[in-house]
Amino acid sequence: MLRHIFSRLIQSAVVLAVMSFVIYSLIGLMPGDPVDLMIAHTPGLTAEDQRRLRELHGLDQPLLGRYLAWAGNVLQGDLGYSRLQARPVLDALLPALGNSLILLVASLAVALAIALPLGVLAAMRPGSVFDTFVNMIAFAGISMPVFWLGLMLIVVFAVLLGWLPAGGVETIGGGGLADRALHLVLPVVTLAVAGTGQYVRHVRAAMIEILRQDHIRTAQAKGCSRRRIVMHHALRNAMIPVTTILALDIGAMFSGALITETVFAYPGMGKLIYDAVMGNDYNLALAGLLLATAMxxxxxxxxDIAYAWLDPRISYR
Structure with missing residues (x-):
């Protein structure tokens, strides 16, 4: 296992290096650059000023030379300076990273806490009224537009009832941990509803397939209780495909919760990356996108580690 983890870490480093060049090239080929934006907001700049600014930012160098200079600085721990945030990139990333991790962990925990029992119970009674009801809920969660759900939650719980804040991270002036938790409720519910339907469908399908296999019938013939068969023999194997979907969702939710973060004015990584790309903030956009790739x-x-833990038959030797 350790050898496999070390091999995967090397592969990940190679992927990050390749992706850094691809992302840097794509951003560098976008029309306009930071100096062009400065010129647009400062029409009094002379041609000599423009030339000196491009030399200062290294924009007079070929694309490959600029990338190598940027990569050398990153290897030394210098991610550069964010023009939009007017502070070092690391200082701009850390608050957004913390906010996104809190949102990601909370929404995944809520989605799995609902999806696992619903999927298991539906699989134990396929074709029943309860199974049909669970499938309807799952399809509704998958089909519901995230932006519409977020807006409806704001209208009902923030505007009409006034129970929860409509957006942001905390009340101006700071309200403590309880206040931050209240601000998290609506965005977490929005993301959890979108993920619950998907996880319910995968858990149900995997459980139905596994409950029909020979080793389950053998366990039944030996007199194992229904609870033990479901929890110890079936659910553990059913979690393997769910783990695959969960692993893919981590990166997607980390960088792709842009709609939810925009609706609730939540300062996370999705909105930060979007603003950086649209504002041609090279350093911030590169760091944000590479961080999403690393996630x-x-x-x-x-x-991969969870596969081996869930199924002892899986070996990476």
């Missing part, structure tokens, strides 16, 4: 790779590595 996806980390999720897949954790999935």
């Amino acid at each position: 996806t790779l980390a999720g897949n590595l954790l999935a």
Whole structure:
């Protein structure tokens, strides 16, 4: 296992290096650059000023030379300076990273806490009224637009009832841990509803397939209780495909919760990356996108480890 983890870490480093060049090239080929934006907001700049600004930011160099200079600085721990945030990139990333991790962990925990029991119970009674009801809920969660759900939650719980804040991270002036938790309720519910339907469908399908296999019938013939068969023999194997989907969702939710973060004015990584790309903030966009790539790779590595834990027959020797 350790050898496999070390091999995957090397592969991840190679992928990050390749992706850094691809992302840097794509951003570098976008029309306009930071100096063009400065010129647009400062029309009094002379041609000499423009030339000196491009030299200062290294924009007079070829694309490959600029990338190598940026990569050398990153290896030394210098991610550069964010023009939009007017502070070092690391200082801009850390608050957004913390907010996104809290949102990601909370929404995944809520989605799995609902999806696992519903999927298992539906699989134990396929074709029943309860199974049909669970399938309807799952299809509704999958089909419901995230932006519409977020807006409806704001209208009902923030505007009409006034129970919860409509957006943001905390009340101006700071309200403590309880206040931050209240601000998390609506965005977490929005993301959890979108994920619950998907996880319910996968858990149900995997459980139905596994409950029909020979080793389950053998356990029944030996007199094992229904609870033991479901929890110890079936659910553990059914979690393997769910783990795959979960690993893929980690990277997608980390960088792709843009709609939810925009609706609730939540300052997370999705909105930060979007603003950086649209504002041609090279350093911030590169760091954010590479961090999202690293989260996806980390999720897949954790999935590999979880496979071996869930099924002892899986070996990476």
